[in-house]
Amino acid sequence: MKIGFDSVPEALPGTYCGRLVEILSEYAPEHEYVVGGEPDDEADVYHSSASPLAQGVRLRGARRVVTVRDLNFLRYPRMYTFFDRMVRLRLYRRSCRSAACVIALSRGAKEELAERLGIDPRKIEVLLPLGVHPPAAPAGEAECEAVRRKYGLPGRYVLAVGVPEVRLRLVEIFDAVRDSDAGCALVVCGRRTGYSDFLSEYARATGGAGRIEFVYESAPADLPALMRMAEAYVSMSDPEVGTSLRPLVEAMRSGVPAVLSDTPLHRETAADAAVYAASGDEAALCGALRSVLCDKEFRACLAGRGRVRSEIFSERAVARRLSEIYGSLQACPERPE
Incomplete structure (x- = not known):
């Protein structure tokens, strides 16, 4: 399976999508991972964040997976201007509704996405934050x-x-x-x-x-x-x-x-x-x-x-769960929003 990832800052090394690529490359090497560029016709899945920077990528045949990492503009509106909240709301809603799968970082976030953004809960998966890399040996x-x-x-x-x-x-x-x-x-x-x-x-x-x-x-x-x-x-x-x-x-x-x-x-x-x-x-x-x-x-x-x-x-568990999610998108037809 060929899987593409954001080339925007969220995919740089040390960030969420960047860490996903590192984890998947180590624990699920059977897939091909590509960071950046337009997804080509051979890409099966394209994984991005739900940030405004990730909206400009045009997909061809790839199924989109979107991770929603930050709902603070809904939870803490005083931290944002009215214009900023409205822009984020529109972009996040459009990104999630067009995705084949939406990944939330908690069950509470899944409920918020369904209730406040109107996202079909059947296509929201909960994957808790990134795993911890196992040390070579416990600290002696x-x-x-x-x-x-x-x-x-x-x-x-x-x-x-x-x-x-x-x-x-x-x-x-x-x-x-x-x-x-x-x-x-x-x-x-x-x-x-x-x-x-x-x-x-x-x-x-x-x-x-x-x-x-x-x-x-x-x-x-x-x-x-x-x-x-x-x-x-x-x-x-x-x-x-x-x-x-x-x-x-x-x-x-x-x-x-x-x-x-x-x-x-x-x-x-x-x-x-x-x-x-x-x-x-x-x-x-x-x-x-x-x-x-x-x-x-x-x-x-x-x-x-x-x-x-x-x-x-663990990183292995995160990689295994993501591989299952990617594989399920190939096996199931896309649900219309």
């Missing part, structure tokens, strides 16, 4: 200690990953870590911002100056070691607003218990392999942290569940 003790010295990490810590800003609710997390009486510090992994400076000042003002550390500009290759050494992984943000789920998958694969905001996408991703607390409920968050930091049997249970759950997010 020597590697972990090298990473600990490299970043000056404390002995016991809870890890949060993401650019420090208000929506990550890091003040809530810091307060819960400090009040959990487990002797842990909070380590925040992400680039330096004004909000990270605010957090440092807040920690000093509340008597917890030694209980928060920042890892700025960490190397991606160090994430497995950073995660393995953590006592817990915490994410209290709304994952629909641009938050990567890859650190969560890495935590589950590493057997690190996760405490998450109680949102549909978090539950869809981690299922029973995490503990949940409502955003803003500091008592619930503190209790959840105590349970994963102090109860050894519960920690072991979550670790086992997490390792099993993480397998469905």
Whole structure:
């Protein structure tokens, strides 16, 4: 099967379609993958994003697959001008309706596409965000200690990953870590911002100056070691607003218990392999942290569940599911919108 991909920026290396090409080339080499250019008459499938930049490609005989990665213009209209919202709405609706298959990144996104854009739910497939690349080997003790010295990490810590800003609710997390009486510090992994400076000042003002550390500009290759050494992984943000789920998958694969905001996408991703607390409920968050930091049997249970759950997010699983989707388009006639 010959499969074409966007040549627009979404398909560049390191981006969504670019990563798809890398994953499929490694785990589904039986197909031919072409990035850029007009799909020729021999192309069976053309996979693109639903962004406005991907609308200019004219297809001949290829069936179009569209991934919708961003519905923020519907969820958070105040972030966009009226004109921008109307343009995006028209382009996204046209792109999805003309596609043979639409890929949504969560069940909630699938429902939104069906209800708010009028897309036939029968042609919407749910494929959770891209898989995590398996390391050549798990991070060993020597590697972990090298990473600990490299970043000056404390002995016991809870890890949060993401650019420090208000929506990550890091003040809530810091307060819960400090009040959990487990002797842990909070380590925040992400680039330096004004909000990270605010957090440092807040920690000093509340008597917890030694209980928060920042890892700025960490190397991606160090994430497995950073995660393995953590006592817990915490994410209290709304994952629909641009938050990567890859650190969560890495935590589950590493057997690190996760405490998450109680949102549909978090539950869809981690299922029973995490503990949940409502955003803003500091008592619930503190209790959840105590349970994963102090109860050894519960920690072991979550670790086992997490390792099993993480397998469905492997690159191999993503490639297998995409190959099934592409193959089904050849076998089934196109549904008219």
